[in-house]
Amino acid sequence: xxxxxxxxxxxxxxxxxxxxxxxxxxxxxxxxxxxxxxxxxxxxxxxxxxxxxxxxxxxxxxxxxxxxxxxxxxxxxxxxxxxxxxxxxxxxxxxxxx
Amino acid sequence: xxxxxxxxxxxxxxxxxxxxxxxxxxxxxxxxxxxxxxxxxxxxxxxxxxxxxxxxxxxxxxxxxxxxxxxxxxxxxxxxxxxxxxxxxxxxxxxxxxxxxxxxxxxxxxxxxxxxxxxxxxxxxxxxxxxxxxxxxxxxxxxxxxxxxxxxxxxxxxxxxxxxxxxxxxxxxxxxxxxxxxxxxxxxxxxxxxxxxxxxxxxxxxxxxxxxxxxxxxxxxxxxxxxxxxxxxxxxxxxxxxxxxxxxxxxxxxxxxxxxxxxxxxxxxxxxxxxxxxxxxxxxxxxxxxxxxxxxxxxxxxxxxxxxxxxxxxxxxxxxxxxxxxxxxxxxxxxxxxxxxxxxxxxxxxxxxxxxxxxxxxxxxxxxxxx
Numbered sequence: 001x002x003x004x005x006x007x008x009x010x011x012x013x014x015x016x017x018x019x020x021x022x023x024x025x026x027x028x029x030x031x032x033x034x035x036x037x038x039x040x041x042x043x044x045x046x047x048x049x050x051x052x053x054x055x056x057x058x059x060x061x062x063x064x065x066x067x068x069x070x071x072x073x074x075x076x077x078x079x080x081x082x083x084x085x086x087x088x089x090x091x092x093x094x095x096x097x098x
Numbered sequence: 099x100x101x102x103x104x105x106x107x108x109x110x111x112x113x114x115x116x117x118x119x120x121x122x123x124x125x126x127x128x129x130x131x132x133x134x135x136x137x138x139x140x141x142x143x144x145x146x147x148x149x150x151x152x153x154x155x156x157x158x159x160x161x162x163x164x165x166x167x168x169x170x171x172x173x174x175x176x177x178x179x180x181x182x183x184x185x186x187x188x189x190x191x192x193x194x195x196x197x198x199x200x201x202x203x204x205x206x207x208x209x210x211x212x213x214x215x216x217x218x219x220x221x222x223x224x225x226x227x228x229x230x231x232x233x234x235x236x237x238x239x240x241x242x243x244x245x246x247x248x249x250x251x252x253x254x255x256x257x258x259x260x261x262x263x264x265x266x267x268x269x270x271x272x273x274x275x276x277x278x279x280x281x282x283x284x285x286x287x288x289x290x291x292x293x294x295x296x297x298x299x300x301x302x303x304x305x306x307x308x309x310x311x312x313x314x315x316x317x318x319x320x321x322x323x324x325x326x327x328x329x330x331x332x333x334x335x336x337x338x339x340x341x342x343x344x345x346x347x348x349x350x351x352x353x354x355x356x357x358x359x360x361x362x363x364x365x366x367x368x369x370x371x372x373x374x375x376x377x378x379x380x381x382x383x384x385x386x387x388x389x390x391x392x393x394x395x396x397x398x399x400x401x402x403x404x405x406x407x408x409x410x411x412x413x414x415x416x417x418x419x420x421x422x423x424x425x426x427x428x429x430x431x432x433x434x435x436x437x438x439x440x441x442x443x444x445x446x447x448x449x450x451x452x453x454x455x456x457x458x459x460x461x462x463x464x465x466x467x468x469x
Contacts, residue, residue: 013158046178047161050159052200060157093158
């Protein structure tokens with residue numbers, strides 16, 4: 001089980017309260033987490049990564065275990081505490097606008 | 099008794115304003131999609147309960163929302179806008195080639211006859227169509243690939259396809275406009291397109307009379323006379339009597355021929371409305387007076403409509419898709435401002451009153467006339 005923390009606007013869009021718990025088949029990677037997230041909540045497709053290129057949207061970041069994983073390979077294994085559900089995988093919207 | 103539903107897109111959400119045919123007491127619903135930019139929202143002429151909305155932010159990209167109950171509830175639908183094939187390049191602001199990149203949907207135009215068919219004008223400029231209620235989208239690439247696309251250059255707001263007009267007398271004919279490429283027409287159901295900019299004169303491009311490169315801000319048509327088009331260009335108000343094959347300037351006695359919005363009276367095809375804006379840098383009304391100008395002669399001779407509009411210290415803008423006209427016997431005119439006001443006139447512009455004063459900046463206004 002992996003715990004995902006969504007930005008407020010995406011929680012509203014997906015109609016979820018609080019964090020999202022996902023079961024991942026196989027190795028836990030960014031791609032596996034996002035695939036599972038978009039499969040359960042299709043309305044999130046395109047809001048976190050581009051639907052054509054699958055690249056992370058520029059004003060979003062992925063944090064976990066006090067590290068910025070945004071530029072890691074989407075197929076790299078997530079840290080063990082994330083894969084085991086002890087630490088959440090944060091999807092963060094940039095603080096912008098002054 | 100007839101009623102109207104005004105659909106307002108703002109920088110921070112959507113609002114639905116409803117009134118009976120007298121249009122003096124309004125019910126305000128919203129914000130829907132709070133915090134998101136709503137570039138455009140429009141109802142289906144074939145089913146007034148079917149609405150489409152373009153919802154976006156710089157953070158989370160583009161969503162499309164659909165309502166089947168006149169805006170009381172919404173559901174997110176398809177938002178995958180993939181260009182057909184390898185889209186190539188257009189020109190960037192500095193004149194260098196720049197890859198085509200989807201950014202947002204500026205305008206949604208539902209079919210005149212089928213609630214499930216809707217067109218989307220997007221940035222970077224292209225035309226998309228859905229035939230399944232906005233669940234899936236396909237590009238109609240004939241426009242972007244007709245031959246001049248690689249020379250198109252963005253206006254200040256981006257390379258946006260912002261105007262889509264369907265010809266009610268000819269389902270194969272459609273008009274679109276792009277900033278800053280110009281106006282285009284198809285006569286074969288969007289398979290092939292041609293620029294329709296002959297007669298436009300734009301000093302900001304190397305050849306002021308070029309085939310493309312004109313910053314067309316908006317185009318309007320009256321359904322009873324689809325061969326007559328009216329255009330608010332970056333500078334100049336223009337008119338065509340031959341479906342865009344040629345244009346003549348009809349700015350006449352306007353205090354300034356810059357502006358964004360233009361629309362046509364519901365029952366008088368020669369009566370048109372614009373909101374003159376002082377210049378392309380200041381983007382507010384001349385002399386701080388918010389005035390709608392009306393021509394009953396299809397242009398050239400204009401009168402200021404001011405009763406109920408602020409005539410001092412007003413420095414708002416009215417954007418290209420932020421004016422709409424209902425079809426009640428006493429024709430209603432509506433427009434929204436970047437200051438968050440939505441004004442209504444129930445008598446073709448003679449008298450105005452704000453429906454709301456303090457919304458977020460208004461990006462678009464549409465109106466539905468309901469039985």
